[in-house]
Amino acid sequence: xxxxxxxxxxxxxFQQQPHKxxxxxILLDTLEETGFLYKRKIIYSGGRxxxxxxALGNFVVVxxxxxxxxxxxxxxxxxxxxWVLGYREINEIPKVKYRHYRYILPNIDYDVDLIIEGSKxxxxxxxxxxxxxxxxxxxKSPIRTIYDIKISENDFYLTIDxxxxxxxxxxxxxxxxxxxxxxxxxxxxxxxxxxxxxxxREGVPTFPPDGLILVEAKVDIDYIYDNYSIKKFKxxxxxxxxxxxxxxxxxxxxxxx
Numbered sequence: 001x002x003x004x005x006x007x008x009x010x011x012x013x014f015q016q017q018p019h020k021x022x023x024x025x026i027l028l029d030t031l032e033e034t035g036f037l038y039k040r041k042i043i044y045s046g047g048r049x050x051x052x053x054x055a056l057g058n059f060v061v062v063x064x065x066x067x068x069x070x071x072x073x074x075x076x077x078x079x080x081x082x083w084v085l086g087y088r089e090i091n092e093i094p095k096v097k098y099r100h101y102r103y104i105l106p107n108i109d110y111d112v113d114l115i116i117e118g119s120k121x122x123x124x125x126x127x128x129x130x131x132x133x134x135x136x137x138x139x140k141s142p143i144r145t146i147y148d149i150k151i152s153e154n155d156f157y158l159t160i161d162x163x164x165x166x167x168x169x170x171x172x173x174x175x176x177x178x179x180x181x182x183x184x185x186x187x188x189x190x191x192x193x194x195x196x197x198x199x200x201r202e203g204v205p206t207f208p209p210d211g212l213i214l215v216e217a218k219v220d221i222d223y224i225y226d227n228y229s230i231k232k233f234k235x236x237x238x239x240x241x242x243x244x245x246x247x248x249x250x251x252x253x254x255x256x257x
Contacts, residue, residue: 046217052209086223110183132168177205
């Protein structure tokens with residue numbers, strides 16, 4: 001088995017689907033085309049993300065015929081918005097120590113102190129039934145553990161880092177929805193306590209996937225990286241950054257006018 005550290009830009013959902021336009025399907029197709037894939041199956045992954053959500057440090061475990069050549073694989077993935085950044089041969093499925101998500105929230109004159117105060121109430125082990133998509137099968141427990149939430153700001157956006165053991169569907173995006181209401185003074189900080197009460201039910205807005213990135217699904221693996229692949233990966237994001245800084249400046253010019 002091999003573990004592959006992967007990144008992607010959010011244009012696809014993660015999990016395999018019949019239409020085959022997902023991160024996993026495209027990756028498996030590429031591994032097959034390049035002659036590395038032994039069995040068309042994702043054995044395990046670091047996190048399943050929705051369309052619109054990006055990743056810097058997700059991973060998949062697959063069976064390969066031989067040691068992968070990352071520069072060759074990434075050349076075939078060019079312009080698909082998916083990269084294989086590192087790999088390592090393994091004998092067993094690694095345990096994920098934590099998952100680190102980051103949400104970029106446009107700064108619309110929030111009271112950041114209130115957001116920080118509200119976020120502290122979410123740290124620890126709680127029932128996140130109000131802060132996740134409803135599981136109609138009732139097979140998954142809504143109890144989850146958040147290790148830490150860190151918040152920083154600049155003139156343009158808030159960076160909200162949420163680190164936890166595991167997450168429910170839409171959990172991070174609903175947490176952002178709750179913190180948004182608190183930061184705009186629409187809800188009191190104490191509202192978080194009600195949301196975490198197992199006997200209380202209330203809907204919470206789900207924020208867009210575009211502001212979310214899976215920064216890391218942390219495992220104790222010393223990945224082997226390919227310097228050329230990392231270089232090309234950074235070049236792509238530098239160009240992306242320059243383009244959207246220009247677009248942000250144009251938007252601000254129009255709004256200021």
